[in-house]
Amino acid sequence: MNPPAFVDLLNTLREKRPLVQCITNYVAMNWAANVMLAAGASPAMVHAVDEAAEFASISDALTINIGTLSADWLTGMLSAVDAANKKGIPWVLDPVAHFATSFRRDAVEQLLQRKPTVIRGNASEIIALAGMQSRGRGVDSGDSVALAETAATMVAKRWGSVVAVTGATDFVSDGVAGARITGGSSWMPQVTATGCALTCVIGAFAGAAATGAFAATISALSYFAAAGEKAHVLADGPGSFSWRFLDALASDDFEDRGERVEFVIP
Amino acid sequence: MNPPAFVDLLNTLREKRPLVQCITNYVAMNWAANVMLAAGASPAMVHAVDEAAEFASISDALTINIGTLSADWLTGMLSAVDAANKKGIPWVLDPVAHFATSFRRDAVEQLLQRKPTVIRGNASEIIALAGMQSRGRGVDSGDSVALAETAATMVAKRWGSVVAVTGATDFVSDGVAGARITGGSSWMPQVTATGCALTCVIGAFAGAAATGAFAATISALSYFAAAGEKAHVLADGPGSFSWRFLDALASDDFEDRGERVEFVIP
Amino acid sequence: MNPPAFVDLLNTLREKRPLVQCITNYVAMNWAANVMLAAGASPAMVHAVDEAAEFASISDALTINIGTLSADWLTGMLSAVDAANKKGIPWVLDPVAHFATSFRRDAVEQLLQRKPTVIRGNASEIIALAGMQSRGRGVDSGDSVALAETAATMVAKRWGSVVAVTGATDFVSDGVAGARITGGSSWMPQVTATGCALTCVIGAFAGAAATGAFAATISALSYFAAAGEKAHVLADGPGSFSWRFLDALASDDFEDRGERVEFVIP
Numbered sequence: 001m002n003p004p005a006f007v008d009l010l011n012t013l014r015e016k017r018p019l020v021q022c023i024t025n026y027v028a029m030n031w032a033a034n035v036m037l038a039a040g041a042s043p044a045m046v047h048a049v050d051e052a053a054e055f056a057s058i059s060d061a062l063t064i065n066i067g068t069l070s071a072d073w074l075t076g077m078l079s080a081v082d083a084a085n086k087k088g089i090p091w092v093l094d095p096v097a098h099f100a101t102s103f104r105r106d107a108v109e110q111l112l113q114r115k116p117t118v119i120r121g122n123a124s125e126i127i128a129l130a131g132m133q134s135r136g137r138g139v140d141s142g143d144s145v146a147l148a149e150t151a152a153t154m155v156a157k158r159w160g161s162v163v164a165v166t167g168a169t170d171f172v173s174d175g176v177a178g179a180r181i182t183g184g185s186s187w188m189p190q191v192t193a194t195g196c197a198l199t200c201v202i203g204a205f206a207g208a209a210a211t212g213a214f215a216a217t218i219s220a221l222s223y224f225a226a227a228g229e230k231a232h233v234l235a236d237g238p239g240s241f242s243w244r245f246l247d248a249l250a251s252d253d254f255e256d257r258g259e260r261v262e263f264v265i266p
Numbered sequence: 267m268n269p270p271a272f273v274d275l276l277n278t279l280r281e282k283r284p285l286v287q288c289i290t291n292y293v294a295m296n297w298a299a300n301v302m303l304a305a306g307a308s309p310a311m312v313h314a315v316d317e318a319a320e321f322a323s324i325s326d327a328l329t330i331n332i333g334t335l336s337a338d339w340l341t342g343m344l345s346a347v348d349a350a351n352k353k354g355i356p357w358v359l360d361p362v363a364h365f366a367t368s369f370r371r372d373a374v375e376q377l378l379q380r381k382p383t384v385i386r387g388n389a390s391e392i393i394a395l396a397g398m399q400s401r402g403r404g405v406d407s408g409d410s411v412a413l414a415e416t417a418a419t420m421v422a423k424r425w426g427s428v429v430a431v432t433g434a435t436d437f438v439s440d441g442v443a444g445a446r447i448t449g450g451s452s453w454m455p456q457v458t459a460t461g462c463a464l465t466c467v468i469g470a471f472a473g474a475a476a477t478g479a480f481a482a483t484i485s486a487l488s489y490f491a492a493a494g495e496k497a498h499v500l501a502d503g504p505g506s507f508s509w510r511f512l513d514a515l516a517s518d519d520f521e522d523r524g525e526r527v528e529f530v531i532p
Numbered sequence: 533m534n535p536p537a538f539v540d541l542l543n544t545l546r547e548k549r550p551l552v553q554c555i556t557n558y559v560a561m562n563w564a565a566n567v568m569l570a571a572g573a574s575p576a577m578v579h580a581v582d583e584a585a586e587f588a589s590i591s592d593a594l595t596i597n598i599g600t601l602s603a604d605w606l607t608g609m610l611s612a613v614d615a616a617n618k619k620g621i622p623w624v625l626d627p628v629a630h631f632a633t634s635f636r637r638d639a640v641e642q643l644l645q646r647k648p649t650v651i652r653g654n655a656s657e658i659i660a661l662a663g664m665q666s667r668g669r670g671v672d673s674g675d676s677v678a679l680a681e682t683a684a685t686m687v688a689k690r691w692g693s694v695v696a697v698t699g700a701t702d703f704v705s706d707g708v709a710g711a712r713i714t715g716g717s718s719w720m721p722q723v724t725a726t727g728c729a730l731t732c733v734i735g736a737f738a739g740a741a742a743t744g745a746f747a748a749t750i751s752a753l754s755y756f757a758a759a760g761e762k763a764h765v766l767a768d769g770p771g772s773f774s775w776r777f778l779d780a781l782a783s784d785d786f787e788d789r790g791e792r793v794e795f796v797i798p
């Protein structure tokens with residue numbers, strides 16, 4: 001199996017300009033919207049129970065992130081997911097620090113029962129989803145991505161989802177095949193909500209692509225990694241990395257570099 | 267009629283430093299506050315029903331944006347608008363994607379009944395407000411500003427408001443006279459919530475100016491367009507445009523360039 | 533008494549990487565999270581009543597900011613504070629514009645009764661907390677920091693808290709001793725929520741340090757002032773200052789410059 005050419009899928013995304021309903025956290029909203037615009041998608045942050053389902057029915061994809069969860073937001077999330085499933089559009093779950101409180105654990109359980117198309121988290125989050133012991137406490141990952149590969153495969157099989165573990169090296173599993181993606185920048189963990197923004201971008205690729213969620217997720221991660229590398233070279237810290245990353249995401253002179261992706265059967 | 271000198275009104279704004287209550291969406295809040303500080307206004311994001319009306323009564327202007335609407339926020343918005351009308355301060359409505367769901371349509375109807383001083387939207391939003399057919403689906407505009415001029419005049423007459431349609435070329439109508447404003451940057455639509463921030467800036471000009479809302483709105487749009495041009499020259503993408511735009515907005519060496527504004531009777 | 537070496541405490545913070553629960557306002561969230569990551573802390577924005585107390589019980593510090601207060605958020609704040617007090621971790625109160633509405637006054641009264649470890653505000657806010665006459669109207673300070681020194685000492689004595697008044701010159705009081713901190717940048721008031729972010733950073737220093745809250749607060753303010761100076765030199769406006777400030781906060785080549793801190797018995 002060859003890696004998908006992310007530049008091809010990025011061009012498809014930019015032609016289709018998918019409308020992606022992003023129910024994400026307060027910290028991520030502005031950053032995720034700017035990342036999505038740079039990618040070429042049309043993001044819409046619509047969360048209220050009064051309209052979340054109706055809006056999902058006109059969207060091309062949906063993303064759900066529990067970073068700053070509250071009870072009324074959860075109600076909106078569940079109704080949007082049900083509408084997305086009814087319409088048959090892909091939806092992506094970002095189970096931020098789901099192990100930290102019982103409120104989050106219960107919320108993620110309800111979301112998982114609705115079979116996310118893709119799940120994206122850091123190593124701690126995916127390891128905990130697999131029922132394994134995690135070292136994570138808050139929202140930052142305390143575990144290495146490598147250790148999470150087994151967990152990702154387990155979670156993918158359990159829920160029938162594509163699972164992406166992101167970190168210094170990313171790993172994507174569809175339950176059978178796996179792919180490692182290298183690249184990015186050491187500044188990325190210092191820019192808050194960059195993982196949350198990536199969740200939205202996975203939604204955009206999945207909403208635009210006819211290739212299936214596994215290839216769309218690998219493409220989204222490769223695109224992020226490539227843009228991160230471009231920005232890294234000229235950055236002096238997290239502040240300068242941040243705007244250079246947006247400039248890189250918005251550019252169109254990417255070298256595809258298929259060797260960034262390594263396929264594995266874990 | 268000559269165009270108002272926006273530099274004069276900008277100086278007035280910076281002397282008076284109007285307190286503007288901005289009830290805007292989660293995506294826009296940080297960006298809009300920074301834009302307002304750069305302009306020289308004093309923004310306050312105060313939305314809760316427990317205090318929205320009381321705060322409006324100490325403010326110089328109010329702006330309402332329904333980008334991430336929910337039922338409890340709508341209650342706060344309506345109470346703030348009633349207090350603003352009672353006090354006689356200008357208020358600006360930004361009906362983000364009001365055509366997308368019935369919840370938004372109903373909310374905007376309630377807000378319009380309270381007679382906004384100014385309405386600002388993109389072409390799709392203003393065309394839909396006029397009851398004409400829009401191509402917009404989400405929050406980004408699918409229609410050209412030129413096509414929206416007729417709609418803007420209709421909406422202005424219908425509600426007794428000044429109406430601003432913003433895009434590559436802006437158009438402002440008071441129901442009789444109209445003005446086109448050119449300038450800005452092609453990066454502006456790539457920086458999320460820049461239109462939402464402009465809505466707040468219109469509130470600041472209207473709250474500071476004794477010239478009436480039509481001239482204040484034209485001034486605000488001219489100022490935004492001039493700062494956008496300044497920032498555009500040195501920007502390499504949406505990330506670098508974003509901070510250069512803030513620097514430009516905060517500067518005081520604007521060339522007034524009245525030819526940016528063209529008055530028309532549409 | 534010598535000033536604490538902020539570089540030493542910064543190193544401690546970066547080694548311990550304290551988990552700080554920041555219940556802050558919508559405007560501040562993204563910026564405060566990025567500032568905290570640059571400092572080396574692990575921020576978590578967790579506010580909902582369903583989990584705020586549980587999360588406080590796994591945190592190293594808690595910060596409370598009422599910038600965009602609503603009734604349900606206040607409930608979450610109070611439960612988090614009670615959990616923090618029970619666990620014995622430091623918590624910091626940022627009483628944004630508490631004098632503006634009766635809703636805010638009542639909320640701050642309830643929070644003060646729970647004895648904040650540290651209170652941080654601008655001059656208007658601290659003067660009003662002392663029951664003195666303030667010139668402040670909205671969220672920006674209308675009073676000089678110098679005038680607030682007496683108020684800070686009064687408030688510190690009244691509630692048994694360390695009180696920090698920040699502005700062009702900062703002042704910290706524990707009710708007996710006081711310290712003035714100079715430095716920073718004239719662009720700081722133009723970057724929205726920079727004071728709110730500083731409140732979170734005080735929480736991080738207090739959560740990491742074994743030195744007590746007075747020294748931790750002085751260190752946090754010295755660190756902020758030093759980073760502001762570094763960023764100021766190369767900035768051309770609030771936009772360029774903003775990302776350069778993040779780069780400076782994330783760096784590790786600080787000159788300690790104890791002369792930035794002057795101890796006084798007011």
